[in-house]
Amino acid sequence: MLYLLISCVSFILVSKSFTNKQAWQEGKLKFFSTGFSDFLVSWFQKSRLYTALFQPISFRVRQMVMKGSGSRVVVENVDNELEVGQLCLLDLPDLTLECILEKLPPSGLCSMAGVCSSVRDRCVSDHFWEKHMKQKWGKLIGAAAYKEWELQQVALARKTKSQSDQTKKTSVFKSLSGFLPFRSWVIIPKLQSSRVNITSATTLPVDSVMSLYLSLQKGDFWFPAQVYNRENGNVGFMLSCYDAQLSYDSGTNTFQARYSPYGRRTMEEHIPWDRLRAAPVDTPSHMLHASDCLHDLKPGDHIEIQWRRSKEFPYGWWYGVIGHFYLCDGKENHCHCHYNDVVVLEFCQYTPGSRWRQMMINRKDHREEGNEAYGFYGGIRKLNSAEEIAKWKLLWPNQVLE
Numbered sequence: 001m002l003y004l005l006i007s008c009v010s011f012i013l014v015s016k017s018f019t020n021k022q023a024w025q026e027g028k029l030k031f032f033s034t035g036f037s038d039f040l041v042s043w044f045q046k047s048r049l050y051t052a053l054f055q056p057i058s059f060r061v062r063q064m065v066m067k068g069s070g071s072r073v074v075v076e077n078v079d080n081e082l083e084v085g086q087l088c089l090l091d092l093p094d095l096t097l098e099c100i101l102e103k104l105p106p107s108g109l110c111s112m113a114g115v116c117s118s119v120r121d122r123c124v125s126d127h128f129w130e131k132h133m134k135q136k137w138g139k140l141i142g143a144a145a146y147k148e149w150e151l152q153q154v155a156l157a158r159k160t161k162s163q164s165d166q167t168k169k170t171s172v173f174k175s176l177s178g179f180l181p182f183r184s185w186v187i188i189p190k191l192q193s194s195r196v197n198i199t200s201a202t203t204l205p206v207d208s209v210m211s212l213y214l215s216l217q218k219g220d221f222w223f224p225a226q227v228y229n230r231e232n233g234n235v236g237f238m239l240s241c242y243d244a245q246l247s248y249d250s251g252t253n254t255f256q257a258r259y260s261p262y263g264r265r266t267m268e269e270h271i272p273w274d275r276l277r278a279a280p281v282d283t284p285s286h287m288l289h290a291s292d293c294l295h296d297l298k299p300g301d302h303i304e305i306q307w308r309r310s311k312e313f314p315y316g317w318w319y320g321v322i323g324h325f326y327l328c329d330g331k332e333n334h335c336h337c338h339y340n341d342v343v344v345l346e347f348c349q350y351t352p353g354s355r356w357r358q359m360m361i362n363r364k365d366h367r368e369e370g371n372e373a374y375g376f377y378g379g380i381r382k383l384n385s386a387e388e389i390a391k392w393k394l395l396w397p398n399q400v401l402e
Contacts, residue, residue, distance in 0.1 A: 089115065089119065090116070090118060090119070097119075097122070098122075101122060101123060101128055102128060102131075104128075105132075106129075106132050106213065106214075106217070109123045109128060109129070109210075110123075110214075124208065124210050126208065126209040126210070129208075129209040129210040129213055130209050132213060133209050133212070133213050136213075137213070137216060139277070139278065140225055140273075140276055140277065140278055141216070141223060141225075141278060142224075142225070142278030142279055143282060144224045144278075144279055144282060145223040145224055145225065145278070148223060148224060149212055149215075149221060149223070150207065152221070153207070153211075216248055217248065217250055218250070219247045219248045219249055219250065221247075222245045222246065222247045222258070223245070223246055223247075224243065224244075224245060224246075224279065225243075225244065225246050225276055225277065225278055225279065226241045226242060226243055226244065226276065226277050226278070226279050226317070227241065227242055227244045227246075227257050227259075227268070227271060227275055227276060228240070228241050228275045228276070228277070228391075228395055229275060229395055230242045230244070230257075230259065230266075230268065230316075231266060231268055232268065235397075235401065237316070238349060238395075238397045238401060239318060239319045239347075239349050239392065239395060239396070239397070240307075240316045240317065240318045240319070241277065241304075241316060241317045241318075242259060242260070242285070242314070242316040242317075243259070243260050243279065243284075243285040243314065243316075244257040244258060244259045244260070244268075245257065245258040246258075246271075246276065252270060253273075254269070254270045254271055254272055254273075255271040255272075255273075255276065256268065256269045256270075256271065257269075257271055260285050260286075260314040274394075277391075280304075280381065280388075281381060283379070285314035285315050285316075286314050286315065287315075288306065288315075288367070288368055288378045288379050289306055289315075289378060289379025289380075289381065290379060291366060291379045291380045291381070293380060293381065293382040294343065294363045294364075294366055294380065295363065296382065297322050297338070297343050297363070297380075297382065298322060298337065298338035299322050299323060299324050299328075299330070299335060299337050299338065299344075300321065300322060301321065301322040301382055301383075302319070302320075302321055302382070302383040302388075302389045302392070303319075303320055303321065303322060303345070303380050303381065303382055303383060304317040304318065304319055304320075304380070304381050304383060305317070305318055305320060305345060305377055305378065305379070305380045305381075306318075306377065306378030306379050306380075307375055307376065307377055307378065308375060308376050308378070309375050310372060310375070310376070311376070315378050317381075318347070319347075319349075319392040320345050320346055320347045320348075321345075321346050321348065322337075322343060322344065322345065322346070323344040323345070323346030323358065324337050324344065325337055325340065325342075325344060340363070341362060341363050341364055342360050342361070342362060342363065343360065343361050343362075343363050344358060344359075344360055345358065345359040345360070345361065345377075346358050347359075349396065349397055349400065349401050350400065350401050350402070351400050351401070351402055354401075354402060355374060356401075359374075359377055361377065361380075366380075
């Protein structure tokens, strides 16, 4: 277009020179030296080439509202120069910008990360996401979940690198095939290439807190945790808590669970937050927990004990209390049950006389005890937290079980 424009102007100037030489010398020469050059500069500044190469991208804070813990920041892309008095986002002091970003919810941080590379580096920082991670997932994501996340990310990074290397090899062979003589006689290995979505792997670091948060929010990461009263409160699982792999559904704000493959496989959907917890110990569900509280147990203590129906099933944690021997009157001044080598476990959700009501274990040499008829009792953990005890009481069945 520039070539056409110059040609047209040259034609006009030449044609005018044959009719009015003096006018061309005095007037058109001035136009060419001033007006035409200004026109070219103006045209070039408005062109896409100038915008891409020279015009800096600037952003403007259009609205910023902070009330209590809530906040809202709207950022505009300004293509032309900022007017006098308007504030450029990147001109803010570092401390001010940090305060703004700290007030943003996760969705706001994600939006701000699209402003520019400088703001993006701040928005993906663990410093901002650790707070959101703790607020929403802190009570549910335990050490086991973090460990599994790291293993998955390392495996994903290796897979992505392998596929990327394979794609590069394919490109090398294709480029060489265009230069090799008699290439119809040359056998070039045919590598299978596929499109790999590596956005999540390359955009954020493997150990990024933001990456973990977004994977949990989208339900992409199945994490280990435990479910109270599994299978929608099945009577056979009342006041129990079992290991499961969980995935979040942001649409319903609930979870779906895949229970342990040991024994029968079971799925459950629409599990609310109040039926979930992070595993309190790192003992796998098919292994016996090493009890460290047996010598301290006394009547009235709240406990959880491992129990499974048969050797093929995983352990679940069941709520109970330490009871008195039948010869003890239960009075504090006369009770000596805590000196006995045998500990009475009592499960008060069952009626007196039920085979599930009581169980006795040896305090000094406790291992897994039980049989195929009554199930197998495993390790014990004492509940010292009032919050844990209150949680079990909230799950208490509406009627006593048989």
